[in-house]
Amino acid sequence: DEEADLVTRAPIVTFLGHVDHGKTSLLDALIGINVVKGEAGGITQHIRAYTVEKDGRAVTFVDTPGHEAFTEMRARGANVTDIAVLVVAADDGIMPQTEEAISHAKAAGVPIVVALNKSDLEGVDPMRAMTQMTEHQLTPSEWGGDTEVVRTSATTGMGLDELLETLLTVADLHEYRANPSRKALGVCLEAEQQGDRGVIAKLVVQNGTLRVGDILVCGSSHGRVRAMTDTLTNAPLQEAGPSTPVNLTGLDIPPGAGDRFHVLSDITQAREIAASREHGSRTESLSGVTTKV
Numbered sequence: 001d002e003e004a005d006l007v008t009r010a011p012i013v014t015f016l017g018h019v020d021h022g023k024t025s026l027l028d029a030l031i032g033i034n035v036v037k038g039e040a041g042g043i044t045q046h047i048r049a050y051t052v053e054k055d056g057r058a059v060t061f062v063d064t065p066g067h068e069a070f071t072e073m074r075a076r077g078a079n080v081t082d083i084a085v086l087v088v089a090a091d092d093g094i095m096p097q098t099e100e101a102i103s104h105a106k107a108a109g110v111p112i113v114v115a116l117n118k119s120d121l122e123g124v125d126p127m128r129a130m131t132q133m134t135e136h137q138l139t140p141s142e143w144g145g146d147t148e149v150v151r152t153s154a155t156t157g158m159g160l161d162e163l164l165e166t167l168l169t170v171a172d173l174h175e176y177r178a179n180p181s182r183k184a185l186g187v188c189l190e191a192e193q194q195g196d197r198g199v200i201a202k203l204v205v206q207n208g209t210l211r212v213g214d215i216l217v218c219g220s221s222h223g224r225v226r227a228m229t230d231t232l233t234n235a236p237l238q239e240a241g242p243s244t245p246v247n248l249t250g251l252d253i254p255p256g257a258g259d260r261f262h263v264l265s266d267i268t269q270a271r272e273i274a275a276s277r278e279h280g281s282r283t284e285s286l287s288g289v290t291t292k293v
């Protein structure tokens with residue numbers, strides 16, 4: 001991409017952390033809805049992705065069903081994350097899945113911001129969790145390290161503005177950029193066959209602009225974008241620029257979580273590429289096609 005075509009894009013931020021430390025509740029609180037209440041057993045089963053705006057700037061958040069999804073996606077080289085928010089419940093401190101989340105984020109090479117959540121609970125000692133963090137090479141900035149720690153409460157709303165501001169500051173340091181005028185490419189977060197509605201895929205556009213009518217290949221699926229909707233409001237979208245999550249219809253079969261997509265100009269070519277990926281391992285077909293397109 002030409003330098004002149006690049007514009008600043010919203011950082012894509014993934015919530016990681018131990019089960020029940022408040023990843024979904026934080027995202028709910030940030031956007032003012034309540035998904036947690038409707039979750040079976042209070043356990044997240046789906047990947048959610050929404051864009052939140054603050055002072056005219058956007059942050060795209062991804063809430064995962066747990067660290068397995070993140071590992072899986074990273075293993076496929078389809079990591080969409082720019083910044084990891086490590087959610088640590090102040091009463092529990094660092095737990096086994098927190099440790100795994102730390103190693104995944106470190107392996108992905110993305111900056112880590114800690115949300116010391118449930119800070120509303122009486123009698124919690126933030127020093128304890130911060131000491132544990134230090135033992136995992138995450139030294140809080142208030143102790144002279146380079147890890148930003150924000151005390152949050154999804155219940156009272158404490159620290160949510162500060163969390164957004166911290167993420168925007170990290171984004172400023174890294175200057176995430178994209179070219180909205182190129183053909184879109186990105187990643188599928190999840191997809192399913194929904195009866196008469198056909199395949200519904202949740203995609204994040206990483207670069208370029210995706211439009212209704214575009215022809216795309218995503219893993220071993222392909223199709224023409226029939227409709228796109230905003231992941232939060234379900235409002236119909238004609239186009240989606242960099243860092244935008246969308247729900248999309250028009251693909252022939254559900255792509256896998258972590259499958260990359262790109263836009264082509266020819267439906268026959270799209271069908272052929274998708275078909276060539278149906279046999280053999282994903283890695284083989286991915287590398288085989290990447291060199292072709």
Ligand code: GTP
Pocket residue numbers: 017018019020021022023024025026036042043044064065066117118119120121152153154155156
């Ligand atoms: P999984 O998706 O199952 O890994 O959990 P999660 O990390 O998304 O946690 P979730 O948002 O489901 O929250 C777990 C429980 O903690 C729920 O009962 C929430 O109401 C509660 N909770 C979350 N955040 C806070 C908080 O800041 N303060 C208090 N007191 N409770 C919280």
Ligand code: NA
Pocket residue numbers: 019020021041042043044
């Ligand atoms: Na939960």
Ligand code: MG
Pocket residue numbers: 023024025042043044064065
């Ligand atoms: Mg959850």
